[in-house]
Amino acid sequence: MISRVKGTQDFLDLTLFNFVINQIKKHLATYHFTEIATPIIEPVDLFKRSLGIYTDVVTKEMFLIDTGERKEKICLRPEATASTVRAFIENNIQQIPWKVFSHGPMFRYERPQKGRYRQFHQITIEIIGSRAMAQDSQLIKMIDRFFHEILQLNNYALHINFLGCFDDRKVYRELLKDFLEGPKAAGICDRCKERTQRNIMRTFDCKNPQCQSIYRNAPFIADNLCKACDQEWQHVQNDLALLAVSHAYNPTLVRGLDYYNKTVFEFVSPQLGAQDAFCGGGRYDQLVGQLGAKEDQPSIGAAIGIERLLLLLEQCKDKLPLPTLPSLQVIIPMSDAQYSLALLLADTLQAYDLVVDILFEGSLKSRMRKANKMGATYVLILGQEEQEAKEVTVKHMVTGEEKRIAQVNVVDYLKK
Numbered sequence: 001m002i003s004r005v006k007g008t009q010d011f012l013d014l015t016l017f018n019f020v021i022n023q024i025k026k027h028l029a030t031y032h033f034t035e036i037a038t039p040i041i042e043p044v045d046l047f048k049r050s051l052g053i054y055t056d057v058v059t060k061e062m063f064l065i066d067t068g069e070r071k072e073k074i075c076l077r078p079e080a081t082a083s084t085v086r087a088f089i090e091n092n093i094q095q096i097p098w099k100v101f102s103h104g105p106m107f108r109y110e111r112p113q114k115g116r117y118r119q120f121h122q123i124t125i126e127i128i129g130s131r132a133m134a135q136d137s138q139l140i141k142m143i144d145r146f147f148h149e150i151l152q153l154n155n156y157a158l159h160i161n162f163l164g165c166f167d168d169r170k171v172y173r174e175l176l177k178d179f180l181e182g183p184k185a186a187g188i189c190d191r192c193k194e195r196t197q198r199n200i201m202r203t204f205d206c207k208n209p210q211c212q213s214i215y216r217n218a219p220f221i222a223d224n225l226c227k228a229c230d231q232e233w234q235h236v237q238n239d240l241a242l243l244a245v246s247h248a249y250n251p252t253l254v255r256g257l258d259y260y261n262k263t264v265f266e267f268v269s270p271q272l273g274a275q276d277a278f279c280g281g282g283r284y285d286q287l288v289g290q291l292g293a294k295e296d297q298p299s300i301g302a303a304i305g306i307e308r309l310l311l312l313l314e315q316c317k318d319k320l321p322l323p324t325l326p327s328l329q330v331i332i333p334m335s336d337a338q339y340s341l342a343l344l345l346a347d348t349l350q351a352y353d354l355v356v357d358i359l360f361e362g363s364l365k366s367r368m369r370k371a372n373k374m375g376a377t378y379v380l381i382l383g384q385e386e387q388e389a390k391e392v393t394v395k396h397m398v399t400g401e402e403k404r405i406a407q408v409n410v411v412d413y414l415k416k
């Protein structure tokens with residue numbers, strides 16, 4: 001047997017998955033977002049330039065594609081914000097703000113565990129070209145409403161932080177470096193020491209409890225903002241309160257990718273265990289310029305992790321208005337002599353939008369049992385007698401009522 005690649009999954013029932021996709025499409029349409037799709041393969045440089053060359057995603061987790069002698073540097077996308085920005089620039093989009101969303105698989109060579117896969121799915125939502133901080137609050141409210149009102153989730157929290165502008169972070173990195181290299185942080189782990197040199201704000205992501213207790217006394221970026229950023233940070237918090245979005249300030253939330261500035265947020269749930277974030281996002285005011293546009297476009301976006309959302313929904317899906325299965329009719333031809341007639345009958349019923357399956361093999365008894373297991377409403381039996389009389393025996397699987405019906409009347413009978 002050839003097994004699936006480590007860190008991937010087979011989806012054998014997409015009911016919940018498709019429900020989430022259909023609902024988010026409806027929800028985002030209300031907020032005037034348009035659906036787009038970008039390629040799954042992208043140039044490696046797109047992510048090196050956007051996510052940052054020292055981020056884990058770029059240094060360790062990229063799925064690089066071997067193009068042999070062609071030497072094209074291509075990879076499977078690890079996320080879709082950079083792709084959306086590339087599409088914005090490449091297609092010379094003039095409609096600003098550009099409010100778009102997409103969904104599909106992402107690829108990261110991470111250590112697989114519950115809720116963490118090497119191929120996973122995201123819904124990516126972006127607003128490109130808006131400086132207004134009110135946009136941040138609206139985006140967060142829109143996502144919160146999706147989780148709370150549409151998916152009826154309760155057991156989650158929204159964490160939020162403010163990373164300031166480029167200059168704020170420059171000053172702050174020095175402050176943090178002094179702290180991390182000073183006596184108060186002597187006990188941090190080796191990985192954090194390495195991050196202090198390479199990607200200093202990511203030290204806060206360390207899961208080690210000793211490091212975390214040290215970081216409680218670290219200087220925080222939100223306490224070291226310039227006046228303009230501090231006002232913006234107050235605005236975001238006030239607007240969220242006005243829109244009744246409960247949120248918690250998390251001073252060590254920095255998010256994994258380099259392009260974020262100002263507002264960053266994560267939706268987390270204790271029900272998910274170690275990988276507790278099921279949606280994350282933030283502002284990326286410099287990314288458009290960084291990826292080669294003539295003009296910078298302040299932007300904000302978010303990504304919802306579908307697998308983690310499904311883990312949460314699995315536990316409360318009974319509350320959701322999931323689509324019910326349509327009524328099923330099963331045709332049973334008694335022998336090979338009725339196979340063609342069965343095909344013809346199925347074809348006619350399907351043309352009238354009736355859901356039909358044919359069971360060709362097995363004894364009548366075993367096929368009746370199978371039809372029952374499949375949840376058939378009606379079983380249509382075609383034997384030699386029925387064939388000669390141009391009739392079909394129709395059995396209602398719940399009441400057990402059995403009737404001989406002329407083949408020409410079957411559609412009407414089943415439709416009523």
Ligand code: AMP
Pocket residue numbers: 079108110115116117118119120121122256277278279280281303304305306307308
């Ligand atoms: P990110 O693109 O890293 O900001 O992640 C956004 C969301 O995608 C996270 O909050 C997770 O829900 C989901 N996610 C990220 N990485 C993975 C992964 N390896 N497996 C499953 N979900 C993931």
